[in-house]
Amino acid sequence: MTDRKENPYAQVADDTFAATPRRDPELVRRILEDPRMYDHKDGFQSCIQCGICTSGCPAARFTDFSPRETARRALDGDATLLEDDTVWYCYYCYTCQSRCPRHNSVAVINQVVRGMQVESGRGRPHVAMFADWCNNFYEQGMGGDPHLMFPAIGEAWGPKWRDHMDHLLEVRAELGLGDLFPPEAAVREVQTIFEATGFKTRLAAVRGEAAGAGGI
Numbered sequence: 001m002t003d004r005k006e007n008p009y010a011q012v013a014d015d016t017f018a019a020t021p022r023r024d025p026e027l028v029r030r031i032l033e034d035p036r037m038y039d040h041k042d043g044f045q046s047c048i049q050c051g052i053c054t055s056g057c058p059a060a061r062f063t064d065f066s067p068r069e070t071a072r073r074a075l076d077g078d079a080t081l082l083e084d085d086t087v088w089y090c091y092y093c094y095t096c097q098s099r100c101p102r103h104n105s106v107a108v109i110n111q112v113v114r115g116m117q118v119e120s121g122r123g124r125p126h127v128a129m130f131a132d133w134c135n136n137f138y139e140q141g142m143g144g145d146p147h148l149m150f151p152a153i154g155e156a157w158g159p160k161w162r163d164h165m166d167h168l169l170e171v172r173a174e175l176g177l178g179d180l181f182p183p184e185a186a187v188r189e190v191q192t193i194f195e196a197t198g199f200k201t202r203l204a205a206v207r208g209e210a211a212g213a214g215g216i
């Protein structure tokens with residue numbers, strides 16, 4: 001086995017990774033215990049800093065975000081990750097996960113870090129824009145209301161599409177597809193799940209409506 005002192009990369013590792021400013025064991029615990037990490041625990045703890053995740057990451061190509069750094073900082077329990085806005089550049093394409101030779105998942109790590117940022121309040125501006133969309137899910141069983149997009153799409157796609165959309169419900173009825181929105185019973189089921197999992201409290205906190213909302 002090669003002596004660590006003779007390994008030219010050991011020095012790089014010592015210099016680059018040794019100085020973690022603040023450690024937060026809760027960060028490592030939350031990642032390891034997150035159900036989405038069930039298949040990636042070993043990979044998380046055995047990241048070799050190869051950088052393959054960063055080389056294939058579309059977000060890293062155009063921003064300061066680095067999946068390789070995120071993997072290392074998360075494993076270090078580096079608390080600065082919980083104040084780092086660059087994790088919000090990830091958009092969950094899962095390229096990092098599919099290419100990682102250790103089967104780590106920076107995509108999931110980002111989800112946990114983002115969740116912790118939302119809980120602390122720091123991440124709320126990043127999710128506040130989705131509050132109405134989420135509430136639509138609660139109210140009508142689906143997030144996006146397609147009708148809101150129709151005018152813009154119609155402008156881009158022209159009169160043939162607009163004519164089709166004007167008769168959409170008739171076409172759907174003819175095909176036996178029913179309304180665009182889920183039936184009332186299905187919406188009620190969605191609402192039951194949302195209520196049981198504290199959706200309303202979280203939504204209020206994200207909107208800044210809850211007094212002294214620290215954790216959500």
Ligand code: SF4
Pocket residue numbers: 046047048049050051052053054067068071099100101102103104105106
């Ligand atoms: S591809 Fe996997 S092993 Fe390589 S740096 Fe990224 S997370 Fe670590």
Ligand code: SF4
Pocket residue numbers: 053056057058059060067089090091092093094095096097106107110
């Ligand atoms: S899931 Fe996120 S971190 Fe991974 S490659 Fe895609 S954008 Fe990059």
